[in-house]
Amino acid sequence: MRQFEDAMPPARDRRRALDHTVRPTRAEVDLAALRSNLAAARALAGKAEVLAVVKANGYGHGAVPVARELEKAGVTMLGVALVEEGLELRNAGVKAPVLVLGGSYEGGYELMVAYGLVPSVFRPEHVEKLAHAAAAQGKGEVVAHLKVDTGMGRIGVALDELDEFLDRARAYPNVRLDGLLSHFASADLTDAGAAEAPRGGGRFTREQVARFREALGRVRARGLNPRWRHLSNSAGVLDVPEVRDGLELNLVRPGIMLYGLPPAGWLADRARLRPVLSWKTGVTHLKTVPKGTPVSYGGTWVAPRESIIATLPIGYADGYSRAYSNRAPVLVRGQRARITGRVCMDMCMVDVTDVPGVQVGDEAVLLGEQGAERIGAEELAALASTIHYEVLCGVGARVPRVTRDS
Ligand SMILES: Cc1ncc(COP(=O)(O)O)c(C=O)c1O
Structure with a gap:
């Protein structure tokens, strides 16, 4: 017990343990977008x-x-x-x-x-x-x-x-x-x-x-x-x-x-809405694998050529659905890459062979914008046969929410 007390950080550092952003996985919440959407709702109301x-x-x-x-x-x-x-x-x-x-x-x-x-x-x-x-x-x-x-x-x-x-x-x-x-x-x-x-x-x-x-x-x-x-x-x-x-x-x-x-696509032009949430992580491991190498549980993806595989520290325990296995897009260096193999509890892999210059530490966007590319909650929802509401609500308790005011 004593040794833990000695290791306790000063009081000002005592955030909720899971709010420490040691791993790069986070949900960014854009407060300016939230205010703008409220203004749009008020104008219509x-x-x-x-x-x-x-x-x-x-x-x-x-x-x-x-x-x-x-x-x-x-x-x-x-x-x-x-x-x-x-x-x-x-x-x-x-x-x-x-x-x-x-x-x-x-x-x-x-x-x-x-x-x-x-x-x-x-x-x-x-x-x-x-x-x-x-x-x-x-x-x-x-x-x-x-x-x-x-x-x-x-x-x-x-x-x-x-x-x-x-x-x-x-x-x-x-x-x-x-x-x-x-x-x-x-x-x-x-x-x-x-x-x-x-x-x-x-x-x-x-x-x-x-x-x-x-x-x-x-x-x-x-x-x-x-x-x-x-x-x-x-x-x-x-x-x-x-x-x-x-x-x-x-x-x-x-x-x-x-x-x-918007609650449904056909209502999208009724108000100018700005997505508030972006879901991001970073590349923590990178490797080149020869053609024929299986990736992740069950080997459901096998490299069709020599491939560069990035590992991301996010999984279904964070709400990143296992239904995204082999399907979901991920933005790296402003380009779309794809999840390869099964999404694990805490990690998933992405084929970045066609994305030049990827390095460990690069940002990976699961939901939101990077450069000119964007992944919407509706797009992820379709991959998991659900609605965008569930994608948003599903962002897990383990993911720190970081606010910004753009
Ligand atoms: C009673 C009630 N009112 C309002 C809402 C908000 O709905 P929406 O997110 O579609 O605007 C909900 C959400 O399900 C609700 O249950």
Whole structure:
């Protein structure tokens, strides 16, 4: 024990161990791009204010640096999925209102009241338990947002159960239903067969808007007037003009567009977005192998000629998917090279035979730009048969997030 104490660095060096950038692998988070994307969302949202969605570790970018920057930029609220994620923000000193979007609260009501986290409620016991936690902590009133299911089929009060829910919630006047929200299921899709996407979303999205209006009418008929009314994710912000009227819908909840990516390709021209995240590493080993040499587990790649193979210190334990084996592009010296053989847990190999002058220490870009080349999250997602959201959220806890302000 004693020998470790002697080896302890001075207090100013006591960063989270995994934030030491000993290996060159890092996720760079461009705060200027984040602010620019927020400005784009605000411009489209008209009079509606912005709740910035920072769940899932800020879509993999690092919830704390992202939330701090968005708070500085004056967003009205932040959105997380979990109580735990809200606590992380509070522990980091984030003061902005935080809405918990998920519905997993058991054991978390006291924490939500103590840390000023606002739950979205949709089961009678949510209101009841929140009310009790507030009373137990001597809080006169706590706020919650009421979530209705207008077509997502995930969480939320069904419209035909809304009146009963409101009857039961009335028994707990110390819980103020300060918001009404729902979530689009298909706002990123056009109607099948439509030659061109009409603004205003597909048929299903328009039905969701109509159901939301109906829910709002019923809530108001009970004498409740939720201050915040919100429905739009990024696709809604980019495509559904109802968010602009500033009357019924006065808050939007963009996620992916704040991180600089459109939710779907057909929405790409609706706003000038700048990707926030770049994923980088460096060449740690380089070797020339003769024709016929197998590389990595299982020998799924065999050198078709004498080849130069670079090793990179990143693997599937960092979220760099094993599905990228033998497929994914990597940028080295401004050129595209390709992963050779299987991606391992902590490393992967790249064929750099056609990239002149590669040296140990050279930067390798897995996601983002280098010179005139660029690898997008959508491109990696296609290789792993998934969506760009999952590529971003998948950047592992072991990867240090390094902020820059370009
Ligand atoms: C309830 C809710 N609102 C808003 C968002 C943000 O969605 P997007 O990233 O598509 O903008 C999400 C993300 O899944 C969500 O679950």
